Amino acid sequence: MLNRLPTSSWSQTTAAHLLNRAGFGGAPEHVAALHELGCEQAVNALLDGKLPFTSKQSAPIRPDWLDGEADPEEEEIKNKLQALRGKRPKANDPSGVKQAEERRKLQRMIRQIANRRSAELNKWWFETLCTTKHPLNEKVTLFWHGHFVSSLEKVRTPRLMFEQNELFRKMGMGDSRELTRRMARNPAMMIYLDLSNSRAEKPNENYARELLELFTLGEGHYTETDIKEAARAFTGMRLNRLTGEVNFSPRNHDNSSKTFLGKTGNLGADDIVEIIFSTDRASEFLSHKLLRYFVIDTPPDDLVNQLAAELRRNEFNIHKTLRALFLSAEFYARPFLRGRIKSPVEFLTQISQHLELDRIPDQLAVRAQRDLGQILFRPPNVAGWPGGKLWINTNTLLNRYNLAGVLSRGHDDPDYAMEVISLTGKGMGKGMSKNRNAKNSKVREAIAKRFPRPDFTTIAPDPLRSDPEKLIESLTFRFFQYPVRKDDHERFLSFARTKSESGKTIDDTELAELIHLMLSTPYYQLT
Amino acid sequence: MTPHLSTRRKFLRTGVLGAAATASVPAFLERTFAGMHNAAAASATQFATGKDSPIFVVVQLAGGNDGLNTIVPWGHDDYYTARKKIAIPQNEVTVIDDEIGFAPSIPFIREAYDNGEMTLVQGVGYPNPNRSHFRSTEIWEQATSSDRTARTGWLGRYFDNDCQGADPTVGIALANQQPDAFAAEEKQGISLSAPELYKWIDNDEEHESRNNVFEQLNEPSSDSMTESGASTGNMTAGTVKDTGLKSAADSLDFLEHTALDARVSSDTIGQLIKKSNSRTVYPNTPIGRNLQLISRMIEGGLSTRVYYASHGGFDTHTNQTGSHPIRLGQLDDSLRAFFKDIKAQGNFNRVVLMTFSEFGRRVNENASGGTDHGAAAPLFLLGGGIKPGVVGKHPSLTDLHQGDIKFNVDFRSVYASVLDNWLEGSSEAVLGGKFPKLDLFKKA
Incomplete structure (x- = not known):
């Protein structure tokens, strides 16, 4: 059992710790407002998205395609592509060459739309993280994004990545077993881990392997045979990449008997998940991962076991489990205060609030994510961002220092701004190369536009x-x-x-x- | 500012260890400085005696280089049958033997071969090839079998295993992000994208006071905050997905040491870059600039054992007769300039450069005048220390595995030879197994 934090231990410091970990940090006035509430009310406010303050920055404008608004241009391309589908003339048929060319042209147009939307999607989420009224919900969404990994690199369709993101947002605080079940029929995941063409005659083991190794149990807690058997249970899901529609095709599903983790039967996808979560190991694995994300990179065993027990007691409900964690004395233990290395996203969202920035300009936000090593919607591989020590190397540390300079000094120190521009060349200095005189009023104006303004x-x-x-x-x-x-x-x-x-x-x-x-x-x- | 700090700063820049400074620096710094000093002293001796430590340069050809249009199997009709549009005509190939020859876009590599300064290893790959860029790159960089992943890379494991006591610049990657190959438990080398940005940017270099404060703030503390970091009990056993930071004190300690590494290496590199004697003109391409930088760092006498650079654009799915020779040509021109410099420095015999790519490409061209992801491909080793020639047979163009030529040299055999016979390391420990070694180096 986790111990309750004594009322006497609630302070500005512990309130700040809660806001940093259960959210994206805040300015001193936010910490003070949260402290005012007392621990229990503060935790509830974070869990329910009812904080006694809002961001200074304005919420981002939602790109209209996020909400399923059909884009006529895209629809037309898709319809044409759909029409070309299945028409595969023989190799020596001259009309085949023309059709192939047409198909490639249409696909190129789809890619251009996708590139534009990828940028819009990144911008939208980044700004949402900076301005949200429900920071914990976004923090949990980012947790699942780094857990049930999919990446734009392979998925390529921003809309599908967004749908997955919304799923994390809507269900991420709920029953994590249900979320796990949903992953097997989530289009982005189906593409990312090759579930979309896994069929009875030729099961693809990719999803089954990562489900066991990275999503639920961890290496050493299953056998290669378990992977093969699970893969058979996951066969038969079909995805139409153009529409994002998912169907179950009984014809392609392996209906024969399987044995998984010692249980035998005609197991289906959901049965596999149920068997996984019937083991204590599943709760320990998830507990460890939650603690790494919310508390400390390498959590002590007893804490892992305590939170695992909370997970089981709360039927894997994340809202209830996190409530127990955030109210516990263990969460506020001295070795954990200021004990985690900020992820690049935490670094950026916190610095933006600490400096009371109006906003971080788009190009700078993207550049910063890349230079610090965490690009939203593009985790490096299926294991997600490794975090901890691996956020920091000499290069990313210097990048953090210099980014801090750009954000804090650039706007009000033209000499510093010019130094940065002369070193970084293109990016920051676009169109400014001709006149490098910081005293020139036009140059100053351009600097003011590119560098965000802290509220000194x-x-x-x-x-x-x-x-x-x-x-x-x-x-x-x-x-x-x-x-x-x-x-x-x-x-x-x-x-x-x-x-x-x-x-x-x-x-x-x-x-x-x-x-x-x-x-x-x-x-x-x-x- | 206290006076000894500015002395220390100078000391950091010059690498001269004075007794007076020793008395006033914290223990950790003293160790670091001593280490650097020894390394500097060693490299000075090396220059004097000619017994220099070996340097290994890795050039990644990112995207999957088309091996068949690099080393051309001109003697096989099957090549011309499979690639009606994009095959390199026989009269353009520089013949090695009656089977293979060089593509016309790599004249320098061909000259190096003629001069006995290049080894060609044919048909390099691994069992159960993966055709995803990211996954196959990971396999090459982590040096695992294709159904396994590792937390560390092969070069990182070499640094951890065989380079004890070396300073952080033991490995330098010219890259924005650390390559997977450098990932290590302890000693991951450094990565830098642009040397001019690899420093704490301030608008006034002469502004001693601000800079001094910065340097002090980035020193490991003597009054550490360890009291806040009492251990919290047994640590999770058997979970490998965390990185070992158990408390605020652990995390701060790690950050402070990285900060010191960053400062020391950024000072060193900043100084080196400025004082090169080379007048060689490099191609104005990213690979050209990066190889120039590597040449300057070698010239400056860094104790670095491994350099890493990447050259992209090899994912030639369409119209590759346009793009592929350009990419190869950029590599070739840059290598020419690089080795000219290395020879002029007198370092030719201590530098070996190796190319690699995550996979080769399909034997058959596709409908767009390009090639799709394949498997095995050749790689090059260049330098004064290599035993010149051709290693391995050209793989068959008809005995294929899912449309791809089969590998006949496991890339880990190449690594094992590099580790044991060039880098003076221990391949078994680094690669986690025994791989048959190839006869690649003179000194083996």
Whole structure:
């Protein structure tokens, strides 16, 4: 059993921890508002998406194709393609060559639409993560995206990736057994793991293998025979790639007897999932994965077992299980506070709130995801983002530091902006190469457009500007929500003092320099 | 700022270990510096004595290079039957023997072969080939059998196993993301996409005070926060999907060491890049720029054992007579410039470069004047240390496996030879098994 967090332990620090882990972090005022509620109400507010605050940034505009609005141009192409289907003339028939050409042309047009939509989809979700009223729901959606992995790289149809994303959003907080059952007939997953053409005579083992190894049990808890038997149970699902329709084709389903994890019968897809979840191992595996995502990279055994018991007690309901976790003393244990390395998405959503940014420009958001190693809708492989240590190497760490500079300093420090532009070339500096004089008003305007604007008045109101101690105290809570090591505190303080010597107040550019230093630290990479 | 810090900074840049500095640096730093100093000293001796440590350069041909239009089986009618539109005519092939020859787009590789500086390994692949780019690349980079995945790559395992005490620049990948081959438990090398960006960007290099603060903030702490990181009991056994960070203290410790690696290597590389003596002109292509960078790093005397670069655009499903020779030509031109530099530096005998691609392509051309994903293909090794010639037989063009030529050399045999006979490592530990070695190197 998990222990309840004593009321006396609820503080700004624990409230911040909850907001960081069960959401995407927040500005100090958000932490304060959550703290006001008390632990239980705060947890409920996160679970139900009823937070006492909303994002400053405006919610993204939904691309209309997300909601199934038929795009006449796309429909026409698809109809033409559909008409060409099945018409496969003999190799030496000259009309065959023409048809093949026509088909390729249509497919190229489909790809162009897909590329445009891939970009729109990424932008939409990224901005949703930054602005959502229900951060926990999005965080859970991102969890499942990294668990039941599919990628645009292989799926190629943004609409199908979006439908899967919506499924995670709608069902992700519910019964995870049901979600697992749904995966076997989810179009994006069927494409990604080759279920769509698995038939009785030739079962494809890809899905069955990953289901057991990566989604539910983990290596060593099943045999190669279990994979083969499960693969037979998953045969017969058919997907029409053009319409996204899924059908069960009894003709292609293997109806003979199978033996899976010791149970024998004419097992179907749902039976396999039921057998999997009847084992304790399934709850332990999911528990470990949830703890890695919400608590600590390598969780202790006893905690894994405790949360596994919660999963079983709550019939694998994620909402109830997370409620127990977030209310527990274990969740707030000292070694776990600021103990996880931020994923790139967490880094970006948190920094955007810490700096009170109006928004991160599209191109920069995409570039940042790529440079930091987490592109939404494109996990690197079926195992998902490995996370933990593997988020960080010397290159991605320097990329984080420099991105922090771009976001905190670029807008108000034209010299810094020009330095970044001269180094990064294209991307950031598009169309600005001719005039590199930062004093030029047109250049300044262009910089202002490309670099997001932190709200320095909110971050450091006037009284703080002439009081280095108070300023550092305030910024430390804003960025770290936890004390920093003594040496670093001294360094921040002495830097602030040199900028406010003899009663001078710190201006925005100097404040930005200080902030860039505070964010260019190993410590800021933790949450 | 305290004065010894600026001294330390200079020290970091120059690599000179002074006794005064030793007294004031934390223990960890001291170890790192000592390690670097030794490495620098060793490489200086190596230059003087000529007993230099070997360097291995990997060039990935991403997308699946068409082996049959690279090393052309001109002596086989089957080749011309299968590729009516895209076969390379006999009169354009530079003949190796009555069976095979070089495509016209790789004259430098051909010259290297003529000069005894190139080895061609034919028909390289693996059992049960996978035709997905990502999966097959993973297989090559992790060096597993095709039904297994690993958490680490073959070069990462080499760093972990055989390069104890080396500094973080033991492996350098010129890539935005770390290649799978570098993934390691401990020592993953470094990845950088552009050396000019591989640093903490500030708008004023002379702004000592800001830079000093930055450097201090990125040093492992002496007053560590370990009190916050008391162990929490037994760790999950048998679960391999986490990376071993059990507490805030673990995570911070890992980040601090990476931060130090980043700072040290970015200083080193930043300095090296500036002081090259080379006047060789490289093609203005990504592979050209990356090989130039590698040449400069070798010239600068880094103690790096493995460099990695990638050259893309080999996924030639359509009209490949246009694109494929261009891609090969870009590679060939870049290799010419690279080896010219390496020879001028006097490093030719310590550098071996190997190409690889995730798969070759189908024997039959497709309807779009291209080729689809295939399996086995040839690879090249170039350099002064290789034993020149042709290894392995050209695979049959008629005895096929699902339309693809069958491999006759397992790529892990090539790796085993590289590891044992060139990199002075232990292939059995790195590859998790014994693979028959090939006769690829002079010193073996």
